Amino acid sequence: MALKLFSGTYRDRRVLVTGHTGFKGSWLALWLDRLGAHIHAASLPPPTTPSHWDLLRLRVTEHHIDIRNAREVSAAIGEARPDIVFHLAAQSLVQQSYRDPLETWSTNVMGTANVLDACRHHGCVRAIVIATTDKCYENLETDRRYREDDRLGGHDAYSASKAAAELVASSYRSAFFHDHDAPLVATARAGNVIGGGDWADDRLIPDLVRAVGAGTPLDVRAPSSTRPWQHVLDCLSGYLQLGERLLARSPAFARAWNFGPDEQREFTVAEVLDRMREFWPRIQWRAAGGSLGHEARRLRLDNGDARTLLGWKPVYGLSTALEATAAWYRDFVESQRVTSVEQLAAYVEAASRAKPAWVSS
Numbered sequence: 001m002a003l004k005l006f007s008g009t010y011r012d013r014r015v016l017v018t019g020h021t022g023f024k025g026s027w028l029a030l031w032l033d034r035l036g037a038h039i040h041a042a043s044l045p046p047p048t049t050p051s052h053w054d055l056l057r058l059r060v061t062e063h064h065i066d067i068r069n070a071r072e073v074s075a076a077i078g079e080a081r082p083d084i085v086f087h088l089a090a091q092s093l094v095q096q097s098y099r100d101p102l103e104t105w106s107t108n109v110m111g112t113a114n115v116l117d118a119c120r121h122h123g124c125v126r127a128i129v130i131a132t133t134d135k136c137y138e139n140l141e142t143d144r145r146y147r148e149d150d151r152l153g154g155h156d157a158y159s160a161s162k163a164a165a166e167l168v169a170s171s172y173r174s175a176f177f178h179d180h181d182a183p184l185v186a187t188a189r190a191g192n193v194i195g196g197g198d199w200a201d202d203r204l205i206p207d208l209v210r211a212v213g214a215g216t217p218l219d220v221r222a223p224s225s226t227r228p229w230q231h232v233l234d235c236l237s238g239y240l241q242l243g244e245r246l247l248a249r250s251p252a253f254a255r256a257w258n259f260g261p262d263e264q265r266e267f268t269v270a271e272v273l274d275r276m277r278e279f280w281p282r283i284q285w286r287a288a289g290g291s292l293g294h295e296a297r298r299l300r301l302d303n304g305d306a307r308t309l310l311g312w313k314p315v316y317g318l319s320t321a322l323e324a325t326a327a328w329y330r331d332f333v334e335s336q337r338v339t340s341v342e343q344l345a346a347y348v349e350a351a352s353r354a355k356p357a358w359v360s361s
Contacts, residue, residue, distance in 0.1 A: 003352055004360045009244040011036035016082035018067060019089030021046040023198040026053040027232050028086060030340055033058050040080035043089055052197030055338045067111035074118040084127040084243050087115045095202040097158035108161035116172040119183050127246035128185045129239050130169050134228060134301045135159040136189060145302035148256045184246040184254040190235040191228030191260040191301050194321060196328020209329045212282050219288035226266035228301040231321035233347045234314040235259055241312050241358045260301030262314050279326035311357025315350050
């Protein structure tokens with residue numbers, strides 16, 4: 001049975017993805033390529049070696065720019081003339097924000113402002129989806145799940161800069177994008193995203209994979225911390241579904257959205273690592289002291305609006321997400337196989353059974 005994904009919205013659509021050389025951006029570019037979009041991509045060179053982006057070898061029009069440079073951003077959007085912009089370019093690491101807070105603020109705040117301002121001056125753009133984070137909330141570390149109308153804040157420069165990016169988006173939406181033909185702007189706040197192809201420093205799964213490659217246990221600073229873990233394709237299905245609604249010119253969807261897991265409870269770092277080991281027995285880890293700064297112990301996200309208003313829902317539970325993640329890295333580490341295309345196909349097949357709103361036959 002032939003499936004129609006996202007109502008066929010992205011076929012032959014001009015799309016710009018910023019941050020395509022990163023983890024989520026590379027997966028998004030792959031999915032858009034399979035959906036038949038005409039992709040322009042804007043980013044700095046890949047930040048890691050290996051690089052998921054380089055491994056994919058997609059044929060897209062690339063713009064090698066620094067998102068902090070307003071002229072470069074405007075030139076890229078002017079050349080791409082996209083119908084929709086997915087803005088994922090960011091400094092996305094908490095610990096890096098302690099090492100270089102000014103880089104984090106300039107990238108996440110001024111970079112977002114540069115994208116929005118360029119879209120303001122180029123009349124081609126109809127929709128903008130800005131990826132922020134679940135960490136944009138003022139986290140009181142209670143049992144309560146955060147909703148989209150909760151107070152924004154942040155202790156570290158990464159979290160606070162992403163909260164500020166939310167304010168930048170809201171400001172542009174109110175001050176410049178209120179005419180009937182203006183771009184519709186939405187922000188997407190996702191939980192802790194896992195999946196194959198992430199090689200960033202100071203992230204749990206990539207650090208774990210490097211430890212496996214070295215044959216050593218991973219030292220874990222906070223094994224009892226909880227996070228709203230989700231597979232990268234669940235997160236990106238939310239971005240794409242949100243973009244579909246914006247391109248359909250539905251102003252009610254031009255707002256902030258949470259995309260997080262359905263699990264009835266949050267899982268600790270230790271539980272995630274132990275479950276990963278079930279799918280890849282070479283994994284070893286141990287609790288270790290030390291910290292590079294303030295790290296939240298608890299974080300919970302409410303995805304109710306996305307479920308009831310967008311019709312979005314996660315396709316993978318935690319166990320399936322961890323199995324897919326372990327399989328991707330195991331294939332790459334042990335045989336240099338890149339299984340991203342196969343994993344995307346498997347995810348779409350699972351979605352055809354779960355029947356989120358973005359799948360139709």
